[in-house]
Amino acid sequence: MSSERNVTLPQFNPITGAIRALAMDAVQKAKSGHPGAPMGMAEIAEVLWRHNLKHNPANPKWADRDRFVLSNGHGSMLIYALLHLTGYDLSIDDLKNFRQLHSKTPGHPEYGYAPGIETTTGPLGQGITNAVGMALAEKVLADEFNQPGHNIVDHRTWVFLGDGCLMEGISHEACSLAGTWGLGKLTAFYDDNNISIDGHVDGWFTDDTPKRFEAYGWQVIRDVQGHDSAAIQAAIEQAKANTTQPTLICCKTVIGAGAPNKQGGHDVHGAPLGDAEIAAAREYIGWNHPPFEVPDNVYAAWNAREAGAAAETEWNNRFTAYRSAHPALAAEFERRMSGTLPTDWPAHVDAVLAKIAEKGETIATRKASQNAIEAFAPKLPELLGGSADLAGSNLTLWSGAKGVSRDTGGNYVYYGVREFGMAAIANGASLHGGLIPYTATFLMFSEYARNALRMAALMKLRQIFVFTHDSIGLGEDGPTHQPVEQTATLRYIPNMDVWRPCDTTESAVAWAHAIERADGPSTLCFSRQNLPFQARSVEQTTAIHHGGYVLSEAGNASRGDAPHAVIIATGSEIALAMAAQKTLADIGTFVRVVSMPCTNVFDRQDAAYKTAVLPAGIPRVAVEAGVTDFWRKYVGLEGAVIGIDSFGESAPAGELFKLFGITAEAVVDAVRAQVG
Numbered sequence: 001m002s003s004e005r006n007v008t009l010p011q012f013n014p015i016t017g018a019i020r021a022l023a024m025d026a027v028q029k030a031k032s033g034h035p036g037a038p039m040g041m042a043e044i045a046e047v048l049w050r051h052n053l054k055h056n057p058a059n060p061k062w063a064d065r066d067r068f069v070l071s072n073g074h075g076s077m078l079i080y081a082l083l084h085l086t087g088y089d090l091s092i093d094d095l096k097n098f099r100q101l102h103s104k105t106p107g108h109p110e111y112g113y114a115p116g117i118e119t120t121t122g123p124l125g126q127g128i129t130n131a132v133g134m135a136l137a138e139k140v141l142a143d144e145f146n147q148p149g150h151n152i153v154d155h156r157t158w159v160f161l162g163d164g165c166l167m168e169g170i171s172h173e174a175c176s177l178a179g180t181w182g183l184g185k186l187t188a189f190y191d192d193n194n195i196s197i198d199g200h201v202d203g204w205f206t207d208d209t210p211k212r213f214e215a216y217g218w219q220v221i222r223d224v225q226g227h228d229s230a231a232i233q234a235a236i237e238q239a240k241a242n243t244t245q246p247t248l249i250c251c252k253t254v255i256g257a258g259a260p261n262k263q264g265g266h267d268v269h270g271a272p273l274g275d276a277e278i279a280a281a282r283e284y285i286g287w288n289h290p291p292f293e294v295p296d297n298v299y300a301a302w303n304a305r306e307a308g309a310a311a312e313t314e315w316n317n318r319f320t321a322y323r324s325a326h327p328a329l330a331a332e333f334e335r336r337m338s339g340t341l342p343t344d345w346p347a348h349v350d351a352v353l354a355k356i357a358e359k360g361e362t363i364a365t366r367k368a369s370q371n372a373i374e375a376f377a378p379k380l381p382e383l384l385g386g387s388a389d390l391a392g393s394n395l396t397l398w399s400g401a402k403g404v405s406r407d408t409g410g411n412y413v414y415y416g417v418r419e420f421g422m423a424a425i426a427n428g429a430s431l432h433g434g435l436i437p438y439t440a441t442f443l444m445f446s447e448y449a450r451n452a453l454r455m456a457a458l459m460k461l462r463q464i465f466v467f468t469h470d471s472i473g474l475g476e477d478g479p480t481h482q483p484v485e486q487t488a489t490l491r492y493i494p495n496m497d498v499w500r501p502c503d504t505t506e507s508a509v510a511w512a513h514a515i516e517r518a519d520g521p522s523t524l525c526f527s528r529q530n531l532p533f534q535a536r537s538v539e540q541t542t543a544i545h546h547g548g549y550v551l552s553e554a555g556n557a558s559r560g561d562a563p564h565a566v567i568i569a570t571g572s573e574i575a576l577a578m579a580a581q582k583t584l585a586d587i588g589t590f591v592r593v594v595s596m597p598c599t600n601v602f603d604r605q606d607a608a609y610k611t612a613v614l615p616a617g618i619p620r621v622a623v624e625a626g627v628t629d630f631w632r633k634y635v636g637l638e639g640a641v642i643g644i645d646s647f648g649e650s651a652p653a654g655e656l657f658k659l660f661g662i663t664a665e666a667v668v669d670a671v672r673a674q675v676g
Helices: 014-030 036-040 042-051 073-086 092-096 126-145 163-167 169-181 209-216 229-241 275-285 296-302 305-325 327-338 345-359 365-379 419-432 443-447 450-459 486-491 504-516 538-546 555-559 573-586 599-603 607-613 629-635 653-659 664-675
Strands: 067-070 157-162 186-192 219-225 247-252 383-387 412-414 436-442 464-468 497-499 522-525 549-552 565-569 591-595 620-623 640-642
Touching: 014 036, 014 042, 014 073, 014 092, 014 275, 014 296, 036 042, 036 073, 042 073, 042 157, 042 186, 042 229, 042 296, 067 073, 067 126, 073 092, 073 157, 073 296, 126 157, 126 169, 126 186, 126 327, 126 419, 126 450, 157 163, 163 169, 163 186, 169 209, 169 419, 186 229, 209 219, 209 247, 219 229, 229 247, 305 327, 345 365, 345 504, 365 383, 365 464, 365 504, 383 419, 419 436, 419 450, 436 443, 443 450, 443 464, 443 486, 464 504, 486 497, 486 629, 497 504, 497 599, 504 522, 504 538, 538 549, 538 599, 549 573, 565 573, 565 629, 565 664, 573 591, 573 620, 573 664, 599 607, 620 629, 620 664, 629 640, 640 664
Parallel strands: 067 157, 157 186, 186 247, 219 247, 383 412, 383 436, 436 464, 464 522, 497 522, 565 591, 565 620, 620 640
Antiparallel strands: 549 591
16 A cells, blocks of 8 residues: 555654554544544644744734644544643643533534634635635735834744545635735645545545646645655745745655554544554554553653743744834734724714714615725724625725735735635634634625635634625526525524615614624625615614614504504615505504614514514514515514515516515505404
C-alpha cells in the first residue's frame, strides 16, 4: 500500500505518539469517532503547532493570533489533543469525556465549547470556506488599520482538509475566490490519504487537485511526504515566502498511521480501533503508557504557554507604540475587536427613523434596505457588504462602498454566483472579529446557502443575510425565482431572526436590530415591488423592536373596546390588511391590524405583551404570500390563513396575487367568515 502511493511511514516518537495515543484512546472510550485523520496527520500537526503557529493558550482570543481550522472536523480528536497538549484549558478529563453529553469535546469541533476552537466544523467544505473568510478579514483589517512602521494586523490562517472537503462543491467556490483575492496568508494542508468512508477514493475522486488549485491562482506544493517533518517544514517556509498567493500543501499520508493492522484502509477512518489493535499500536509506535497518560517530558515539549505569552507581549508592546502614534485608529480597532457599537449609535438610529417618518416614502423595501445601509454604514466601518452577482438587484451597494480586490482591502465583496460560498465566507469573517458581514441574493437562492445559514445560527454569529425578491411579487421571473416556503422554513432555524418588513420604517428597524444583535444571525427579506408607507406614532415605531405590534385599530377598538377580529400580516401583505380593515369598518366590523415583521423576536416577548397584541378569544386571520401552515401557531385551527401552498407562475405581480387569492377582498371575506 505505502509503496504504491510512494508514501513513507513515520519515524515514530513520543511527541507525535501523544497525539496518536490520545486520539485512539478517546475514540475507544467513547465507542465512536474517527481515529484515522488524527493518527495520519500527527506529523503535520506537530510541525505546525510546535514550530509555526502563533497562538497563546492562556488567551485564546488574542486579536493577532493565527487562526487554525480543522476543516475535516470528523477528526476532532486531533484538535482536542493539540489544545490539551499545548496548554489550553482543556483537561485530560475533558478528553475522557469525548463525545459525551455537555462535554467540551463534542463529536465535531463546536465553536464556543473548547477554548481555541475557531469555528464549528463537520459539514465538509465549510471549514476551508470559513478559513477563506478569516483570511479575507485579516486582509481587510490590515488594509484599514496598519500604518507605516506599525503592522498590528499581521497573522496567518492555517487549514487542515481532506478529500471530502475537496469533493464538496463549496470548496470550489471559496478556493477560487481565495486565489482571486490573493490571500497570501492562507495555507491549507491537504491530507491526501486516498481514503474516505466508502473506501479508496479512486472510484469517485480522480481530480488532479494540484492543477485545480493552480488554476485558481494558488501556489501548490506537490507530493510532500506528510510524515516527514523536515519536508513539511520546508513546505511551510515556501508558503510563508509567497505573500501574493494562498498555498495548498499536498501531503501524502497514510490514514491511521501507527495502527499496524489497519493503517491505510477505510476501516480506520470512522470507527474505534478495538482493544487488540490499540495494544498493537502502542507497541508499534513505542508508546508504553496507560490510556490517557502523558509523561511530563512530553507535556513540556508541547507546552506553548511561554512562547505564546512572549508573542502576545511583543504584540502588546507594538500596539502601545501604535496607540501613541495613531490614538484614534487604536481606539477604533479595540472597539471593533470587542464587538461594541459606537456610543452614539442609539441616537443615530433614532435620527434616521425620524427622517424616514418625515419622508413617508412609498418604495420597494429592497430600496428601503439600501437607504438604511446608506444611513448606517458611514457610522459603522465594520460593515462588510457583498452580493452573489446581484448587487444591482439586491441594492446592497451604497455611496461609500469600496470593492475588495487582490491589491486592496475594502468594505464590499463581489462574490460572483456563489451563494453557499458567500454565506460561509462571511461566517468566517464574522468569526474572525472586527467585522459585521452582510451578504445578499434573491430569497429563493437562500436554498443554495442553507447549510451556511444553519451554521451561522448554530454558532450564534453576528451575521446579516439580505434576501430580496421575497415572494410571488417578483412576478415575471416565474416559479423558479418565486419563494413560497423559504421565509417560513428560515423562521424554523433555531437562533435565526427572520425579518420581513412592510415599509421604510420597518426596514430600517430590521437593519438596526440585526446590527445590534450580538448573539445570532438575522435574515432580512425585502420586496421587489413598491410598498406604501405606514404612518405610526413614536411608540409604535419603538414597538417594532418587539417583532410584532399593533399597527392600526379601527372603530370601537380605537376606544379601547375589543376588536371583532385581528388581522396579522407581514411585508407586502400589510397593505392588503390595511385595505381590508377600511372596507370592514365601512360595514361595521372593526379589526385590529398587527404587523409582525419578525415572528422570532415576537415569540421571545413575555406573555403579557403577546396577549396585549393578540388578545385571547378574538378571531384571527393571517395573510402572507407564502405557505399557510406556519401561521397556524398564531391563528389556531379555527382561524384563517391566506397565502399560497403551491408554486407560482410567470406573470406580472398584480395578476399573480389575484390568481392565488392573496387580495384585500380575500382578507375581507375571511374576516367576515370568522366573525359571522
